[in-house]
Every structure is written in C-alpha cells, then in structure tokens.
Amino acid sequence: MTRDELAAGLAEVLGTVAGIDRAAxxxxxxxxxxxxxxxxxxxxxxxxxxxxFGVLVPDDEWARFTTVDDALRFLAQSAVAPPWTPPRTR
Known part of the structure; x- marks a missing residue:
C-alpha cells in the first residue's frame, strides 16, 4: 500500500469511529x-x-501514537513486512 492509500484508509477509520471529518x-x-x-x-x-489494514498493533506501540504521522509510519512499516510464519517442527 502506498502512503497515500494508508492515509486515506486511516482517515476513513477516523471518520467512521470518531466522526472526524476526513479532510481534517x-x-x-x-x-x-x-x-x-x-x-x-x-x-x-x-x-x-x-x-x-490487517495488522496487529501492540499496546506499547499505539500508546506512542501522538500524531497521525506516527500511526502512518507504523502502518507503512507493518505493511512492508511479510507476515510472520512460525517455524515448522518435526
């Protein structure tokens, strides 16, 4: 996902959950x-x-989100990383 797509998605979430005008x-x-x-x-x-976004945000991470950019940086990093796959056991 591009940063613009992440920003639009986050604005959508904020609009739906918190009633924030997406333009704001x-x-x-x-x-x-x-x-x-x-x-x-x-x-x-x-x-x-x-x-x-299909990510898991640990409590200690989201507690650090003070600005929209903080959340966007986290989402951008999480979207780039491949999903974790547990090692196979024998």
Missing amino acids: VAPGKSFAEDLGIDSLTMVEVVVAAEDR
Whole structure:
C-alpha cells in the first residue's frame, strides 16, 4: 500500500469511529489536541485500523501514537513486512 492509500484508509477509520471529518486528517495533526480523540476512542480507532489494514498493533506501540504521522509510519512499516510464519517442527 502506498502512503497515500494508508492515509486515506486511516482517515476513513477516523471518520467512521470518531466522526472526524476526513479532510481534517493530516500527518501533522495530533490525535488528542487537534482531532479531540481521547484514550478510549483511540482504542476503538486502533482496533478498527487493525481490521482495516490487517495488522496487529501492540499496546506499547499505539500508546506512542501522538500524531497521525506516527500511526502512518507504523502502518507503512507493518505493511512492508511479510507476515510472520512460525517455524515448522518435526
């Protein structure tokens, strides 16, 4: 996925879950200060983003997301990495 596709998908998630105008979502925007997302809503956003993008966001990672760009960087890195496959046992 391109960064623009990730940004559009995240804007869609924020619009659906938090009622944020998609046009207001920009990389430099703060989730709390600019977009008014509290910690409970952020949990809902993360769960919806996990479903939308097929990734798992560990608690210690999403707690560091202060801006939209933080989330986009994580999603971009996660989208590039191949899915983990457990080693085969004999």
